[in-house]
Amino acid sequence: MSLSTVFKTTALAAAATLCLGGAIAQATPSPASHTATHDRHARTIVAVAAGDSRFSTLVAAVQAAGLVNTLNGSGPFTVFAPVNEAFDALPQGAVEGLLQPRQRDRLVQILTYHVVAGRISAADLATAVRVGNGRATLTTVEGGELVVTAAGRGRLRLTDAAGDHFDIVVADVAASNGVIHAIDGVLMPH
Structure with a gap:
């Protein structure tokens, strides 16, 4: 079974688990004033990502890191979420290795390095960069720092502790307990 098949199977299982809870909630009658937009915003970061x-x-x-309950919490959180291609760009075997139970602590460290407390929009980040004379520093839940800079054409770039630079490719994906910004790389803490 290929790595991509394993991820797709695991992701589908996660989505089914998360959606089952949503299906129960949706089976309860809701006022007519609830719209599709409200339903989208009522989903947590994990539910939005799983969908x-x-x-x-x-x-x-x-899931492998055991962070589902944390990221389903009240937050709010800002998550810089690597897209699948970002994980594919890691050295061969890196992702498989991190998903092993013995690597759980390292996986938790890496994933929490992608999370910042609070709901920070792309406009907030751009303002912080402008006010900070071209850069803003964010402290992650893991305890490390990320540097945000302008990347031209209205794009924002993150620099991790390893000195690698990754761009926000999709900003402001709303969730009930925060916001997701899709990025084109996997951030690495110290």
Whole structure:
């Protein structure tokens, strides 16, 4: 079975688990004033990510790390979520290794390095960069720092502790307990 098949199977299982809870909630009659937009915003970061095929590898990693309940919490959180292609760009065997139970602590460290406390929009990040004379520093839940800079054409770039640079490719994916910004790389803490 290929790695991509494993991730897709795990992600589908995660989505089914998360959606089952949502199906029970949706089976309860709701006032007519509830719209599809409200339903989208009522979903947590994990539910939003599980419902988006671009994040299937991330969802599998969050499950393996035991962080589903944390990221389903009240937050709010800002998650810089690597897209599947970002994980594919890691050295061969890196993702498989991190998903092993003996690597759980390292996986938790890496994933929590992608999370910042609070709901920070792309506009907030751009303002912080502008006010900070071209850069803003964020402290992650893991305790490390990320540097945000402008990347031209209105894009924002993150620099991790390893000095690698990754761009926000999709900003402001709303969730009930925060916001997701899709990025094109996997951030690495110290």
